[in-house]
Amino acid sequence: SAVISQKPSRDICQRGTSLTIQCQVDSQVTMMFWYRQQPGQSLTLIATANQGSEATYESGFVIDKFPISRPNLTFSTLTVSNMSPEDSSIYLCSVEPSLDRSYGYTFGSGTRLTVV
Amino acid sequence: GNSVTQMEGPVTLSEEAFLTINCTYTATGYPSLFWYVQYPGEGLQLLLKATKADDKGSNKGFEATYRKETTSFHLEKGSVQVSDSAVYFCALRGKSSASKIIFGSGTRLSIRP
Numbered sequence: 501s502a503v504i505s506q507k508p509s510r511d512i513c514q515r516g517t518s519l520t521i522q523c524q525v526d527s528q529v530t531m532m533f534w535y536r537q538q539p540g541q542s543l544t545l546i547a548t549a550n551q552g553s554e555a556t557y558e559s560g561f562v563i564d565k566f567p568i569s570r571p572n573l574t575f576s577t578l579t580v581s582n583m584s585p586e587d588s589s590i591y592l593c594s595v596e597p598s599l600d601r602s603y604g605y606t607f608g609s610g611t612r613l614t615v616v
Numbered sequence: 617g618n619s620v621t622q623m624e625g626p627v628t629l630s631e632e633a634f635l636t637i638n639c640t641y642t643a644t645g646y647p648s649l650f651w652y653v654q655y656p657g658e659g660l661q662l663l664l665k666a667t668k669a670d671d672k673g674s675n676k677g678f679e680a681t682y683r684k685e686t687t688s689f690h691l692e693k694g695s696v697q698v699s700d701s702a703v704y705f706c707a708l709r710g711k712s713s714a715s716k717i718i719f720g721s722g723t724r725l726s727i728r729p
Contacts, residue, residue: 506659533716542705543660543719592659602648602667604709605717607659 502527502597506608513583513615520579521611523593528573530596533605534566537590546591549576583615618643622706622720629696630728637691637723639680639706649673649682649689650707650717660705663691698727 503526513519523532534546546566547555555568570576580587593608623638641649648667652660664673669684678693689706706720 504659542721545716545718548716594660602665602709604648604650604652604662604665604707607652607661609659 502529502595502606504593504595504606504608506593506611508611509609510612511614513613515584515615517583518579518581519583519613520577521591521593523576523578523608525574525595527597530573532570532576533594533596534568534576534578535592535594535607537592537610539589543592546578580613583613585615588613588615618647618708618710618715618718620706620708620718620720623723624721625703625723626726627723628726628728631698632695633727635691635693635696635700635725637704637706637725639689639691639720641687641689641706641708643687643708643710645711646684647708647710647715649680650709651678651680651689651691652705652707652719654703654705654722656702663704696725696727698729701725701727 505524507522532549535543537543545558546561547557549555549568549570551570551573567579590610590612592610594605597606619642621640650665651663653663654660664675666673666682671682680689680691703722703724705722707717709717
């Protein structure tokens with residue numbers, strides 16, 4: 501299965517600044533997904549990133565706040581812009597490593613973001 | 617739409633106790649069902665899965681059976697260990713090509729030595 505490297509693993513940021521999270525996969529994948537996990541909560545899908553096209557955002561998430569890049573089949577970035585304390589969460593990158601849709605997703609280890 | 621309802625936690629058990637974490641779902645057709653585990657400070661790992669009715673997924677001593685008649689996928693383990701302390705997420709994925717995986721609220725499990 502795919503191995504995902506996510507950076508940074510954690511960061512403490514000042515409000516009003518932006519943070520870019522990187523996700524590197526060791527194999528080519530068509531779809532990459534970005535999730536947010538707020539403290540003590542479940543995972544919420546932010547957007548789906550396909551190579552060569554604009555990301556598709558879920559309800560409640562907008563490109564201006566969470567711009568995503570997907571320059572090739574092994575890499576993606578998520579930027580959290582103009583941060584506020586409410587953005588403090590774990591951000592998780594995931595991929596669908598197999599054409600078999602029943603396989604499930606593989607997740608990175610996450611980026612723990614604290615906004616002060 | 618599709619949804620997953622999961623037993624609320626936290627759940628605290630003694631080592632070697634029997635574990636059940638309940639999960640029920642709402643979906644059309646026959647979704648794929650998953651249990652993911654998140655150990656402290658880590659991302660999610662796929663624990664087990666089932667893709668059709670009456671399938672049993674199993675891994676690391678954990679089991680879950682896909683019950684279409686009760687729309688359930690309860691997680692069980694006969695004898696838990698301290699190392700099983702983690703957050704467990706039930707999840708499903710619909711059959712349509714546009715379906716994404718959706719997650720339950722998670723159940724935090726703590727095992728006392």
